[in-house]
Amino acid sequence: MANGYYLFSASVVERSKQSAVAMSAYRSDESLYSERDGLTKKYKAHSVKPESFILKPSHAPDWTLDREKLWNSVEKHDTTEKAQIARNVLLGLPNNFSHEQQLELTKEFVQENFIDEGMVADVSIHRDEENNPHAHILLTMREIDEEGKWKNISKRMPKLDKEGNQVLKENGKPKTVSVKLNDWHKTETLVKWRSNWAEKLNEKSKEFEKDTTYSHESYEKQGKEIKPTNRLTREEYQFEEKVKAQHEKENTPYEPTTFYAKKNAEIKKYNEKFANVIHLEEYRTDKNLVQKIDKFTKQNVTSAESMKATKLLVNRVKGYVDFGVAQKLYNEFSDPRNKWNLKLEKEKSYLASERKVYSDLIDKFNEKPSYVEQFGYSQEGFKEEVKKDILKMKERETKFKAEFEKFDELRMASSISLKHQQDLLNTEFSIVYNAKYLNDFSYEEKHFAMDLLRKHNIILPKDLIKEEFTLREKEYDNTANQIPVWKQAKDTLTSIGIYERSIKRINRSRPEDLKDLKTEVVKLHTFKELKANYEKYINDIEPIINQQVSEIGFKKKQLESLTIQAKVAVLEEHSKLSETEKEQLNLKEFVSDVQEKFEEQAEQANEKKMQSSGNEKDIYQSISNNSQNISDGLFSVLNQLQHANDLSDSAEKGKGKKPFRRKMSDGREL
Template identity: 35%
Template sequence: MGYFYFSSQILNRSNHSAVAAAAYRSGESLHSERDGLTKNYGKRKVAPDCHILKPKIAPDWVLNRERLWNEVEKAEKQKNAQLAREIRLALPKELSNEDQKQLLIDFCKENFSDKGMVADLSIHRDKKDNPHAHIMLTMRPFNEDGSWGNKRKKINQEVNGVMKKVSIHLTDWNEKETLIQWRKDYADKINEKLKDRGIDDKVSHESYQKQGLDRLPNVRLERTAYQYEMQVKNTSLRNNVPYEPVTFYGKVNAEIRQLNSEIDALSKLKRQRIVSLAEYKEEKSITEKLAAIRSNHNLSESDKASLKMVAQRSKSYVDFIVARNVTDDIENGNWKKKIDNEKTRILAEKNLLHKAYKAYQIDQKQVLKYGFNPSNFTQQMKEKISSIKLHEQKLHEDVNKHQVLLEKSKHVLNLQSNFTHQEFSLLYESEVKYSTEDMYYAVQYFKDTGKVLPEKEIQNYSHSIENEILKKSPTIVEQTQNISKSIFILNRAIQKQTKDRLEALKGQNFDIAYESSRKLEQYALQKEKHEKDLVGNVQLLRASLQQHYSDQIEYITDVEVLLQLHDRQEKGLSTDKVDVDLEQIYEKYKKYNSDQSPVNMSDSSTPEQKVEYQYSQSIASGLFQALEQAQHANENKKHGKDPTEKRQRRRYRGQELDH
């Protein structure tokens, strides 16, 4: 059976240049009017054999490759417009170069140019054993006068019982059935040419399964995987050692080739008593079946674009966990934080302008404290509003880009989740409802070891890996500490900006005063957000401490004090008495601050060292207040002033008895 290869892809405007694509495939130097650059990819060792075929109604200028694809890019103006369809196909190496060329021209004329497309053919023979052709096809039909026609038109059509305007294609070039017919026609033409030349061989456009053959197809490697395999193979040849595949699908193909050779040998020997083809089908490699789940899936253009984006961001092969991590990074990572910070900045400036406007209505001189000159208030306000609108427009664009990438990553995550479920179902027949993470790690265990993980161990195995990942993430206590420290730093920043604004107003430097006012609004909003985030964490922290100290911590409100008590408890240093623990923690911080006090005074100290010292002083201050509160509470209990006991005495005297 001869080798048959025929694939198709769409080149769109957002990711491709039709001129650049034509230059690369033809080996010519072509000027692109779209970006003003000349596309030249250097001379090939073997010059491509190029031809352009045109429909009868197309103008003669389409035979000029440079003008053809520049005109295509002029006609296709939308950002995501389809510029060209590329067909890549293998040429039978059993045929001569002339026969290969004539076969290709006949096929393209009958299926493409006679149907209204311009076909730009480039035959590549760089490698003797791999003659192949690239065919670039126009996507837009021609009118009778030689001008470009429309791809689609809108018609009235009933949809779910309602008449709606729908857009339909004016050609069948994008139909799946058309692509299948092209593949069949190419296979038929190859077989006709082989028969004419007396070559006893045939090809088929159908899969082995449809042909009724008990053979397994190879998995097509991605470009990077293929190049890596070739690099390893060449190294093995140079070192005179046996070549062994290194990538997952490279190993799959090696196993498939081994299995196919065994099937061929059995077919020749016809030893049905040793093993039947039916038995072989039952014993087909699970690994091959796993690979087929992905390789047999027909990916849409949207699927491919989304997968490419995730692969580029992760710089790795995409599976469920990679897609999950990329989605989480887009949803919660630095880009999202940058967007949130910009939203806060814009909101802060809007709040400042609103306050300044209200102040101006009451007393014009009041706008001074916001950094406005009363005599030029209206003009300043217009300029600030214009500036905000520009920032909002840029933010809107950034949010849209972020949302598009997030939707693509979620689409890939859903796609990979479906693959994982199918792979898991191939390995296990279970009624237990596992999470997708559980299924993924079970499948990965098989891919890594070649063994099926016992079902009773799946969840423990998955949880052990996830726990290792969680260890790298900040705990609730660490998150609480980070938020608390952020609030402390923001309070310092607010104090500094308040001082800077006052100094600027004294010197009538309104620009600096305005910027300080804006930062004050921004820091206040950020502080408010952090304080809201802190509430839930503090509740969890307090609940944990109450199990240890009972109700002795009800009066403690300082977050850092609660954190210090929790840390002492976790280290097993707690005495179970709040006042004693507070006393010991306070003494430790008191000693630390005493030892580090020169740091605060030294000019050579870094800003980080100074902030750390001041933060430590703040913790010590909170501990001192909490210690005073604890001692005061103990004194109340000692002298019978416990509110609980007092309430009980009232009830005893009948003051709170039910009627």
């Protein structure tokens, strides 16, 4: 059975802070006159008219069914500033109950717990929000007699000592104490009401054949790890709704503003960790089992190599290393597009280029000493000057070597640690299940099963491991944080474009126009080498790109019409779609939208190019060319799609359709 949403809250209404007449007017959507301040209380009507009624004890006079008379009488009787004039109760109603069922539930609970005890109850059921029906109950703090007089809440009684003797004041007069005449104020009574509400919910849920159960106990007492959220006041709720609407209007992400809304966001984030395991609570086990497993595995001898590797990774992540962390680090260091690895690759290329430049300079100097002057050296002091520069280069090489060794050490450590964690995982899994089942599950599935045990004390039946793992595979997918191939390709293509422009700029410059010819020549060699390496990487991953574009619906011939840049653009735009949009994708409309976007982008870049000069002009020219190439390729695909549609229509209807015409950004056909 599903766990239903339980809400019961109670508070006291103080005369100094609130008006019972005003509260009743607001909740019932009625206009009520307040004798206390001479004002008529009237508020903006709810979007759905409240279902309001008053319940009273059988002996109470009929005028108590008139809410204006009822609450004015209450406020006229209790006039002190500290007076408690009403009790406010809020009930959350099941949204899977019909309106009639909600009304029956509310009336029975109010009658049994409040009316039969002598209170008068002013009830308003609100259904403004479809998924949040609730009942506001305003209760009298005093009983009323048959003549319509409010009874005393307490009375003075003699104060007695432990032996039962009257306690006297200093002046000899008897001491008295105030004694409540009912138990409505007691914590035990509040707990009883909360329990009774849960019982009534379960009783009616069973009667109305609803597959839902309710509990008044805290989540902790129920053995649940999730936390309850805080109910917002109406003012807080309305304010948050305004903030949400403003963010939607501005197309910006919503962030909670009020204190309890922020707390609820934190609680929601916390509860998300347990959302997928609530239905598995029946498989909870003894918490000591985890301790027994830890004790057993610690007895296993760990190699010095594994200990060293794990310690390195612990320092790297500043925390505990298990199979999941080890696998994630292994994937990170094995990725050729790892940012650290790319940085080292660039530094390596730069140093190699620098060594070549110095070697060439020395050779050229031996042939023609004056040649080195254009690089900032003097003929007379060249040998000493270049020696100093080479020493500086060697210092950088030493630093590079140290950093590379550190990277390589961590890369090797991630491999060693992963192997160690796999062995450890197999040992733990064998303890809980059986060694003969080790090969039946992947390491990810075994890690998932052991993670459930460690975090939630749940031993999942062997037959359910694969099924439950599939439901939350993304959570345990340690490749999820890896950059998508299209994004890697896009970043690489951007770098290639930058290198191309830089190479062209240096090549077309005269030596005397360059501030530091030596540095520029080093850069030139570096950029050429990196560009070649990046182009090789693009060639290596293009088959993967082709496969992913094909999965969207592109045919082989259509792929041939697209450059690698166009394929990457298609994958990027496709990644922005929701899962529903992807399932319902109309390929022709999708391609048309992307084509128009890049057509417009090419025109905008071209306009900016006309207003620019120098390096900025080259950048806009590159953007314009790239966008136009993407647009042209997609336009060719559109024609192929249109042609395929024409052939299909001709086969069905015996006639063709109007050919696809290319349109300008303003909608006119070309």
